[in-house]
Amino acid sequence: MLHINDITLRLGPRVLFDKASAALPEGARIGFVGRNGTGKTTLFKMIADELSPDTGSLTLPKQMRLGRVEQEAPGGPGTLIDFVLAADVERTTLLEESETATDPQRIADIHTRLIDMNAHAAPARAARILAGLGFDVVAQSRSLSEFSGGWRMRVALAAVLFSEPDLLLLDEPTNYLDLEGTLWLIDYLQRYPATIFVISHDRDMLDAVCDHILHLNHSKLTLWTGNYTSFEKQRREQQAIEAKHKKKQDEQRKHLQGFVDRFRASATKAAQAQSRIKMLARMEPISAMMDGGVLPFHLPSPEKPLKPPIIAMDHASVGYDGKAILKNLNLVIADDDRIGLLGSNGNGKSTFAKLVAGRLSAMEGTVKRSGKMEVGFFAQHQVDDLDERATPYQCIQPLMKGASEAQIRGKCAQLGFPNVKADTKVAMLSGGEKARLLMGLSTFNGPHLLILDEPTNHLDIDSRAALIEAINEYTGAVILVSHDRYLLDACADRLWQVADGSVTPYEGDMDDYKAMILSATSDSKPKKKAQQKAETAQANVVQLAAVAAKPAPPRSVIPVKKRLAAVEEKIAQFQGFIARIDKALSDRDAFISQPTRAAQLAKQRVDLAKALAVAEDDWLMLSAEQDAAQ
DSSP states (O other), X not given: OEEEEEEEEEETTEEEEEEEEEEEOTTOEEEEEOOTTSSHHHXXXXXXXXXXXSEEEEEOOTTOOEEEOOSSOOOSSSBHHHHHHTTOHHHHHHHHHHTTOOOHHHHHHHHHHHHHTTGGGHHHHHHHHHHHTTOOHHHHTSBGGGSXXXXXXXXXXXXXXXXXXXXXXXXXXXXXOOHHHHHHHHHHHHTOSSEEEEEOOOHHHHHHHOSEEEEEEXXXXXXEESOHHHHHHHHHHHHHHHHHXXXXXXXXXHHHHHHHHHHTTOTTTHHHHHHHHHHHHHSOOOOOOOOOOOOOOOOOOOSSOOOSOSEEEEEEEEEETTEEEEEEEOOEEOTTOEEEEEOOTTSSXXXXXXXXXXXXXXXXXXEEEOTTOOEEEEEGGGGGGSOTTSOHHHHHGGGSTTOOHHHHHHHHHHTTOOGGGGGSOGGGSOHHHHHHHHHHHHTTTOOSEEEEESTTTTOOHHHHHHHHHHHHHOOSEEEEEOSOHHHHHHHOSEEEXXXXXXXXXXXXXXXXXXHHHHHHSSOOHHXXXXXXXXXXXXXXXXXXXXXXXXXXXXXXXXXXXXXXXXXXXXXXXXXXXXHHHHHHHHOGGGGTTOHHHHHHHHHHHHHHHHHHHHHHHHHHHHHHHHHHHO
């Protein structure tokens, strides 16, 4: 479906793509992976025709609808639900045309198309998508301008999902979501009816959604079959084979070179030496397939562990301006706990984290903390508070008073900023490098408790694996807030749920929590089926009424033959509408919960039957008129 043909692209001195090729099959679910900064987003821009390769080409089928979340958050006075509905351009255009069309045939065509595309169910479908991404019924009716940029990006994602393009391009879609929204999105994408091409560092999404992995490495593209776990296994196996072949070839080259060096000057062996020189020239070197190393994270453990519990809460409440957000907190945190916080954004996870860190005081009850406890607090929004004019060296220097320059630079290298990186302005660092710097500063003194709020944003998969390893080696207590389920599964051994104005231990595992979230954001299947049938039938009647209300052109203007053909088509349409209602009414179980709607459908069928009888009378009259004319 999408063919990438020998593309080459240079951005300044960097070569992002070097004669790279790939063919992505139609209907596939492709995960696009590679180190940060290698060109994944750039390829999306080329697919969207926002950027052209230096050489080569990208080809897509004609008339293919492309869907992509814009980088700028939408805004304006319009409501969320209206913005999402407007994303279906065809539906919006047809509805607008239906208000002005006068030709009966065109009116019938419009409404038939609206029925075929289930346009009547669009508001309910848009509402379900918004609900899955965290917007309740009240929020859906509010204007876009009332929400922050991150929430408006969720609306932009909802609009793209609602439009159901033939090729869906998603660039790190979970960056705007909490864990609950991420779980819903993964479930939604598993059932998406067209081709998906997603850039993601979320292993859970790549494993659950994708059946192909496109890997960008060393400016080349390689398509692998299977999900991310399968890709990693296949790649490691191939790396082992390549390494074995390379070792064998290196030994062979060494042996040949030794012969040449020994006998090049020998008169009797010169010909053989020359032959081996040619053999060496023809021998294509096998390049190592190994990836570049990932710098580890360094999370220093506390020098002296504290006696548990390090925090004990007794009927504590916390909030702002005298209003409690969380109440009746009865919790204990041990010195080596690994706690994952669950709960939708806005439920109070950040408030709870601030209470634990001592940045907020309890309004009621008590919170007892170990007197010598130090807390390290990492929150993704703090990345924006870094001084962009400073360098990593200048950020670390105040924390090492009296240390030599060599010692400070050694610490910079330990935190992931060796050599010239230590003197690079923060403004010039990538998102992942800024997060790494903030992580190092937050944990510099070996805290007893480490609070990590969305620590994996801007980190690629290998860097996330390095962070997981560092967290598991850290000996203090950890509280995790993350939309990355893989991180929670790997690091958290206790789950606490922040909901309904309190924080309580969650007894299930992540599978149980996922099932609970998905059941809360979706209707039962029988109810949805019944509602869809009822709405379809009701929409048919409304559309037929619109057709009947439009004035017909004078009969004298239209030849009898054409009027007869139009009536025949109308009869066929009426019969089709009646058949659809009959099919809906035949499923009695579907309307047990909606007897009133079933009665309405029955009445509407009677009205349609009357309309059909009138059309048949017109047909008989026009047939007689045509016979008389002949």
